[in-house]
Structure formats: structure tokens, C-alpha cells
Amino acid sequence: MREAMADITESPEWSALAEHQAALAGRHLRELFADDPGRVGRMTVTAGDLHLDYSKHRATAETMRLLVALAGRAGLRGRIDAMFSGEHINVSEDRAVLHTALRLPPAEALTVDGQDVAADVHAVLDKMADFAGRVRAGEWTGFTGKRITTVVNIGIGGSDLGPTMAYEALHDYADAGISCRFVSNIDPADIVGKLAGLDPERTLFVVASKTFGTLETLTNAKVARRWLVDGLGDDTAVSRHFVAVSTNADRVAEFGIDTANMFGFWDWVGGRYSFDGAIGLALMIAIGGEAFREMLAGFREIDEHFRSAPFEANMPVLMGLLGVWYTDFFGAQTRAVLPYSQRLARFPAYLQQLTMESNGKSVRADGAPVVAQTGEIFWGEPGTNGQHAFYQLLHQGTRLVPADFIGFAEPFEDPVVDGPAGMHDLLTANMLAQTSALAFGKTAEEIAAEGTPAAVVPHKVMPGNRPTSTILAPKLTPKTLGSLVALYEHIVFVEGTIWGIDSFDQWGVELGKVMAMDLAPALTSQEPPEQAPDASTAALVRAYRALRGRKV
Numbered sequence: 001m002r003e004a005m006a007d008i009t010e011s012p013e014w015s016a017l018a019e020h021q022a023a024l025a026g027r028h029l030r031e032l033f034a035d036d037p038g039r040v041g042r043m044t045v046t047a048g049d050l051h052l053d054y055s056k057h058r059a060t061a062e063t064m065r066l067l068v069a070l071a072g073r074a075g076l077r078g079r080i081d082a083m084f085s086g087e088h089i090n091v092s093e094d095r096a097v098l099h100t101a102l103r104l105p106p107a108e109a110l111t112v113d114g115q116d117v118a119a120d121v122h123a124v125l126d127k128m129a130d131f132a133g134r135v136r137a138g139e140w141t142g143f144t145g146k147r148i149t150t151v152v153n154i155g156i157g158g159s160d161l162g163p164t165m166a167y168e169a170l171h172d173y174a175d176a177g178i179s180c181r182f183v184s185n186i187d188p189a190d191i192v193g194k195l196a197g198l199d200p201e202r203t204l205f206v207v208a209s210k211t212f213g214t215l216e217t218l219t220n221a222k223v224a225r226r227w228l229v230d231g232l233g234d235d236t237a238v239s240r241h242f243v244a245v246s247t248n249a250d251r252v253a254e255f256g257i258d259t260a261n262m263f264g265f266w267d268w269v270g271g272r273y274s275f276d277g278a279i280g281l282a283l284m285i286a287i288g289g290e291a292f293r294e295m296l297a298g299f300r301e302i303d304e305h306f307r308s309a310p311f312e313a314n315m316p317v318l319m320g321l322l323g324v325w326y327t328d329f330f331g332a333q334t335r336a337v338l339p340y341s342q343r344l345a346r347f348p349a350y351l352q353q354l355t356m357e358s359n360g361k362s363v364r365a366d367g368a369p370v371v372a373q374t375g376e377i378f379w380g381e382p383g384t385n386g387q388h389a390f391y392q393l394l395h396q397g398t399r400l401v402p403a404d405f406i407g408f409a410e411p412f413e414d415p416v417v418d419g420p421a422g423m424h425d426l427l428t429a430n431m432l433a434q435t436s437a438l439a440f441g442k443t444a445e446e447i448a449a450e451g452t453p454a455a456v457v458p459h460k461v462m463p464g465n466r467p468t469s470t471i472l473a474p475k476l477t478p479k480t481l482g483s484l485v486a487l488y489e490h491i492v493f494v495e496g497t498i499w500g501i502d503s504f505d506q507w508g509v510e511l512g513k514v515m516a517m518d519l520a521p522a523l524t525s526q527e528p529p530e531q532a533p534d535a536s537t538a539a540l541v542r543a544y545r546a547l548r549g550r551k552v
């Protein structure tokens with residue numbers, strides 16, 4: 001039986017925040033800025049290449065002091081140390097949580113549960129780099145001796161979203177003439193579409209699955225194997241065209257992939273925290289081992305910052321605490337993530353798994369029900385596209401939607417000029433304008449003064465007081481991407497610590513998987529369905545069967 005955790009909402013720190021919120025709720029950001037000229041300087045923090053301005057939050061110096069005190073009450077410092085040192089903080093699975101070990105510098109030692117974790121990590125990274133180097137150099141060829149030009153990663157969830165997002169973000173660094181495609185969905189449209197136009201002689205499949213037991217991945221891998229064997233007319237071609245990334249060597253071998261071509265990881269890496277290890281193999285083949293290691297250095301820089309910076313100047317701590325502030329004290333339900341970079345189009349989707357699979361929990365680590373709201377709903381789209389879609393609600397809707405804006409100073413493209421500002425400057429101008437409009441809005445008086453007819457004035461009022469963080473980095477490099485991801489990984493950890501939950505299990509996804517396997521025969525058999533879990537689902541099974549021309 002686990003020791004019962006204290007109820008954080010009963011703590012003096014929580015009560016102080018609740019009282020403070022009541023006093024602050026009626027105050028506008030316009031006033032907070034007017035009252036405190038030093039605000040921006042104080043509410044700006046840098047970590048490695050990341051620059052965060054959090055002054056446009058509905059928070060004062062006192063708010064931040066109280067939030068930091070809450071972190072102290074939740075034992076955040078001790079929890080950080082526990083994670084980095086390999087304590088079994090994933091309690092429901094009795095595992096260490098060591099994604100931070102994936103980016104340990106070679107000189108740093110770490111032994112956990114009697115195992116030299118640092119040596120294991122570097123052995124896998126070296127094996128990946130060696131393999132990636134051979135594929136890139138054309139030394140590892142397909143079965144017929146031709147160079148590999150496309151890598152197809154087959155995986156789902158953490159075995160897909162990380163590498164997909166990172167490949168899209170960093171495709172400018174793909175310098176060996178090798179491109180990647182990513183197949184995840186059990187919907188046949190995914191694999192059929194992704195295989196279209198590929199040459200089996202030049203295609204390498206990376207089957208990525210921590211468990212190597214995931215229905216979608218194994219099904220897609222079997223389809224890919226059939227496509228390859230049909231295309232090359234020889235079963236033995238598989239060994240040159242399939243490699244695996246997994247923690248489960250037995251299942252890899254059972255599938256028919258030579259375990260010499262398997263890249264391992266460990267149960268102490270959660271799937272959603274894994275693309276900086278072997279799950280990033282496809283990415284490494286595309287961008288090369290050196291760029292991959294630069295990405296790891298970016299992760300590492302934020303790990304170090306998170307571990308050592310005082311909470312008052314600690315970027316993940318501040319952003320995590322602000323997440324708690326809005327979730328639990330303002331009743332906000334979602335957080336928008338708005339990258340002003342087309343290359344980060346998949347970043348919100350990646351963060352959805354990272355944050356929501358981690359913190360979407362209603363039971364605490366001690367097994368008792370949670371005492372506060374948990375799990376922000378993350379969503380978003382790149383700017384400026386989002387501006388022409390859902391920003392109306394952000395500006396004038398009734399809901400409070402805190403938002404993270406992410407931008408970069410340097411574009412990749414040569415200056416594409418249209419008027420005095422280049423396109424990239426226009427992109428950035430839009431980002432900055434949005435955060436300013438969200439924070440300060442426009443009053444009825446200001447609108448009326450522009451000659452707006454009185455009847456239209458209320459429609460044009462921009463209430464403002466809508467909180468945002470702005471993260472700026474020099475350029476979307478492998479290093480800055482690593483830093484950004486580590487930032488959000490640690491934000492998740494900070495929030496999970498305050499809420500007292502185990503951010504590293506995901507039991508809630510299991511039931512649906514089992515039920516799907518139970519239901520599949522009812523959909524596919526030629527006989528009338530025997531059972532369905534409930535009346536509604538039984539009716540839907542019958543409707544589906546009727547539509548497919550099967551007996552009902």
C-alpha cells in the first residue's frame with residue numbers, strides 16, 4: 001500500500017493562491033503593465049537558445065512568488081532529483097523515468113538499478129550512427145544493390161509523432177538525398193498512400209514499436225513486407241529492407257527481423273519521450289548522426305537548466321506553474337500552442353500526446369482521486385493559418401485560452417521580399433501583433449474615436465487580458481528543436497508533480513484496444529453478430545454490417 005499523499009488543495013500555499021486569484025481576477029493586463037514598469041525585464045527568462053517573455057500573463061511578481069511556494073510545497077525540487085537519478089517515480093509500472101539519460105554527454109556516468117545506463121545509451125547511439133552513416137553513404141544498400149532513397153517509419157503514438165514532427169521541423173538538414181515517410185494509422189489509406197510511387201529496391205522500413213505488440217504497427221509492417229516481397233520477388237530481401245526499433249527482441253525476431261538490425265531502448269523511456277533515442281532512427285538517417293547529436297545537446301541544455309536554475313528563473317518551472325495557475329485557479333481547460341513556423345506544423349499534435357497522455361489522469365500516484373483539475377487540453381496550428389481560422393474565439397470568445405506563441409528570428413529561405421518587410425518579418429510581425437492584441441485589446445472608446453458607428457462598436461471591442469507566453473529562438477535548428485521539446489517535457493513534469501499524478505503511465509488507452517479486438521470478429525464474420533458490449537454499439541455493428549452487405 002502506498003503512503004497517502006497530502007491534499008495540496010488543503011495547503012496554505014494553495015489557499016494563498018486562491019485568495020490572490022480573487023484579488024487579481026478583475027485586473028486587466030493594461031493595468032498590470034501600467035503599474036509595474038519593470039515587469040517585462042523581470043518576466044523574461046532565457047534558457048540556452050530559448051528566450052521566454054511571460055509578462056503577458058495574468059500574473060504579478062506576487063503570483064509568481066506564490067506559485068513557486070506551491071512548487072516547494074509539492075516537493076518539486078526533490079521530484080526533479082528523483083527523476084534524474086533514476087528513482088522509480090513511475091509508480092504504477094514500478095519503473096525509473098530516464099528520458100533525460102538519452103541525452104547524457106558521453107563523459108557523464110549514470111548507474112541505475114545496477115545497470116550502467118549511460119553506457120547502454122551511448123552503445124545504442126553509436127550503433128544508430130554507424131547504421132545511419134552506412135545508409136547515407138550508400139554502403140548499406142537494398143537487396144538488389146541500389147542506394148536507399150526513402151525511409152518509411154512504421155509506428156504509432158510515441159513511435160510516430162516524435163520522429164514525424166522532428167523530421168518535418170528539420171527536413172532542411174536532410175543532406176544525403178534520403179527522405180522519410182511516416183505510416184501510423186490502421187486506416188489502409190495511410191500505408192497505401194505512403195507506399196504509392198516508392199521503389200521497393202530503394203526503400204528501407206524502420207518498424208518502430210516499444211512493445212512490438214501494437215496492432216496498427218504490426219499490421220502496417222506486414223502489409224509493407226508483402227509489398228516489398230511482391231516487388232522484389234524474393235523473401236530473403238526482407239533482411240536488407242527492414243530494421244526494428246524496440247525494447248522487445250523476442251517479438252522482433254518472431255516478426256522476422258534480424259535482431260542484429262534492431263536498435264534497442266528500455267522500459268524507463270516512455271514512448272512519448274523517446275524520439276531522442278532509437279525511435280529517432282529514421283530522423284537520424286535523414287539528417288545524419290552529427291545533427292542528431294546537436295539535437296541531443298539542445299535537449300541537454302534545457303535538462304541542465306531545469307535541474308539547476310532557481311525556480312524563479314527556471315523556464316519549464318515557470319511555464320508549468322502558469323499552466324497550473326490557469327487550469328486550477330482560472331478554470332481554463334485548454335492551452336493553444338501556436339508555432340509561427342510552417343516546419344512546426346506537427347508540433348501541436350506531438351505535444352498532444354506528450355502532455356495529454358502524461359497528465360490526463362484522475363487518480364493520483366497514491367491511487368486516491370485527484371483533488372484538482374489536471375491535464376490541459378493542448379491544441380494548435382501554425383500561425384498565420386490559425387489567425388484566419390480560430391483566433392476570432394481567442395480574441396473575442398467567452399473562454400479563457402492561454403496560448404504559447406513560438407517564433408524564430410532566422411528564416412531558412414532566401415529573402416522573399418514583398419514590400420519593405422520580407423515574408424519572414426511579416427510572419428514575425430503577425431506573431432507579435434497577435435500577442436499584443438490578445439493582451440491589451442482595444443476599448444470601446446478607442447473604437448468609437450475611429451468613427452465607428454455606435455451600433456457596431458460593441459462588436460469591434462477587443463477585450464484583451466488574454467494571456468500568452470512568447471518563446472523566441474534564433475533559428476529552428478536541431479539544437480533549438482531539442483531544447484523546445486525538453487522544455488515541454490519538463491513542463492509536463494512540473495504540472496504532474498503539483499497534481500500528484502504519475503505522468504509516465506497511460507492505462508486509459510488499454511481498454512479500447514482490447515474491446516476493438518473483441519469487436520472485430522462481429523464486424524467481419526459472415527454470421528450474424530453474437531454480441532456487442534452494449535445496445536448502442538450492437539446497433540452500430542448491425543448498421544455497419546448492413547452497409548457492407550453482411551448478414552444482420
Ligand SMILES: O=P(O)(O)OC[C@H]1O[C@](O)(CO)[C@@H](O)[C@@H]1O
Pocket residue numbers: 156157158159208209210211212213214217271272357506509
Ligand atoms: O511503441 P508502441 O509500443 O508500439 O506503442 C505506441 C504507442 O501506444 C501507446 O501505448 C498508446 O496506445 C503509446 O503510449 C505509445 O507511444
